[in-house]
Amino acid sequence: MTEIRTERFLLRPPVLADAERITDIVSDPRIYRMVARIPAGQQLEQTGRWILSVERGSEFGTDHAFALIEDDTLIGMMGAHRSPGDEVFELGYWVAPEAWKRGVATEAGQAVIDWLAARGQADEIISGHFADNPASGRVLHKLGFEETGMSPVFCAGRDQQVDHIFMVRRAKAR
Numbered sequence: 001m002t003e004i005r006t007e008r009f010l011l012r013p014p015v016l017a018d019a020e021r022i023t024d025i026v027s028d029p030r031i032y033r034m035v036a037r038i039p040a041g042q043q044l045e046q047t048g049r050w051i052l053s054v055e056r057g058s059e060f061g062t063d064h065a066f067a068l069i070e071d072d073t074l075i076g077m078m079g080a081h082r083s084p085g086d087e088v089f090e091l092g093y094w095v096a097p098e099a100w101k102r103g104v105a106t107e108a109g110q111a112v113i114d115w116l117a118a119r120g121q122a123d124e125i126i127s128g129h130f131a132d133n134p135a136s137g138r139v140l141h142k143l144g145f146e147e148t149g150m151s152p153v154f155c156a157g158r159d160q161q162v163d164h165i166f167m168v169r170r171a172k173a174r
Contacts, residue, residue, distance in 0.1 A: 011066035032157030131163040
């Protein structure tokens with residue numbers, strides 16, 4: 001089981017025992033309205049299925065999901081996903097509102113990028129954020145991402161298309 005330690009956090013794969021805490025956090029509209037694939041009213045069973053799917057994806061090297069743990073409490077998720085046969089990972093994350101404005105996503109994001117780089121999988125990473133979520137954009141800029149364009153993306157939590165800013169991070173030439 002892959003674990004990453006930062007100065008303040010443990011990043012480890014989510015387990016079914018995390019499902020209730022994750023479901024509670026993503027039920028907050030401040031989370032599900034800002035993440036494309038989380039529906040409003042996500043149920044515990046859906047969260048459990050998601051955890052099992054990322055476990056399976058980890059086996060195939062397409063999903064690397066990490067629960068962000070601070071003082072034995074899950075405070076967010078950070079992950080890198082790629083489609084089978086694709087080399088480019090997409091970085092995605094959310095942080096519980098009570099942990100906002102403390103650099104959690106930046107610290108955890110850098111740890112996951114460094115972990116991918118050590119595996120030779122960080123030459124290019126994509127990500128993005130909804131246009132009405134500039135805080136997420138600031139995190140991505142701190143991590144070295146640059147904007148590449150904007151177009152609507154379906155947001156399950158809002159059940160509608162929302163303007164989305166696409167970003168890319170390319171490894172610096174050595």
